[in-house]
Each structure stands twice: as C-alpha cells, then as structure tokens.
Amino acid sequence: MGGFWPVADVLEHLAGQWRVERTVRDLTSGDEGLFRGITVFGPLEGGGLLHEESGTFTWQGVPRPAERTLRFLPGAAPGTADVRFADGRPFHELDLTTGRYVAEHPCAADLYRAEFTVRDADHWRTVWRVGGPDKDLVLSTDYARVG
Known part of the structure; x- marks a missing residue:
C-alpha cells in the first residue's frame, strides 16, 4: 500500500452504507471466524452518526446472525469523532x-x-488486537462503500 488517504472530517466521510468483511482469529486455539454484513452510518439526532452493523458471523462452521450499534459523536477537535457504545459509555x-x-x-x-x-x-x-488473561484475538475488518 502506498500510504494512507487523509480524511478531513471523519463523520462526513463515514456517512452512508458500507459492505463489511471481518475475520476473527483466536491466536491461542487457531480458530477463525468470518463476519459478513452491512454497516450503515446514519444521522443521529443532536449531531453525529448512528453506526448500525448487521450480518452473519460464522464461527467453527456455525453461522449466526450478528449485530452491533455504536454512536459516533463529534470529537473534541474539528473533523474527529468520539466513539461510544450504544448505551453511551466511552469507547x-x-x-x-x-x-x-x-x-x-x-x-x-x-x-x-x-x-x-x-x-x-x-x-x-x-x-x-485483543489481549488479556483469557483472550488473544485479532479482528481484521475491511469496509467498502456501497453505491
């Protein structure tokens, strides 16, 4: 890859719909899972974006529906974001x-x-990269804009 692509305003850039493919690797067991779905960054009342992700996560050969919701609020500096869990806790x-x-x-x-x-x-x-007493994971997610 020949460098990175600067983004002047993260909220403006992320707005819209994205195809998502995520691999989840457990470095301890060697198990690997795959999530495929869609993420929509839609307007949030009061400013910011509501991140809603849904799709199918396959782990050890078993597909299951999966979803998550985050809030991307305007950050402290112009063009940045303060990412929070759905319940408002800081992420x-x-x-x-x-x-x-x-x-x-x-x-x-x-x-x-x-x-x-x-x-x-x-x-x-x-x-x-997730590390802890019972976790040693790598989650790699690629996003491609839809439309």
Whole structure:
C-alpha cells in the first residue's frame, strides 16, 4: 500500500452504507471466524452518526446472525469523532486526518488496541488486537462503500 488517504472530517466521510468483511482469529486455539454484513452510518439526532452493523458471523462452521450499534459523536477537535457504545459509555476517539489512527480501549482485564487505516474514498480497514488473561484475538475488518 502506498500510504494512507487523509480524511478531513471523519463523520462526513463515514456517512452512508458500507459492505463489511471481518475475520476473527483466536491466536491461542487457531480458530477463525468470518463476519459478513452491512454497516450503515446514519444521522443521529443532536449531531453525529448512528453506526448500525448487521450480518452473519460464522464461527467453527456455525453461522449466526450478528449485530452491533455504536454512536459516533463529534470529537473534541474539528473533523474527529468520539466513539461510544450504544448505551453511551466511552469507547475510543477517532481522528483520520492523516488517514491512520491508533486507539486503545481497556475493558476489565483486557486491552483492545486498534489501528484504523483509510486506503481511499471508498475503502478503509480496522485491525483490533485483543489481549488479556483469557483472550488473544485479532479482528481484521475491511469496509467498502456501497453505491
């Protein structure tokens, strides 16, 4: 890859619908799962975006419906986002002005560390590394704009 694609305003950039493909690898067991679905970043009352993801997650050969909801609120600096769980708890900041951002989220005994990269106007990726006493996971997600 020849570098990153800078994003002036993360909320403006993410608005719309994205195809999602995520691999989940358990580095301890060697098990691997696959999520395929759609993420919609729609307007949130009061400003920001509501991130709604739905699709099918297949783990150990068993497909199951899966979904999650996040809130992407305007961040402290112009063009950035304050990402929160559906219930409003803080998740992480997001600043894609350089096309790349590293975020961390401590969760009980686990640490979630992500790298966000933007390839171009229609493609971006996240790679989460999750480590803790009972977890050693890598979640790689590719997003491609729909339409």
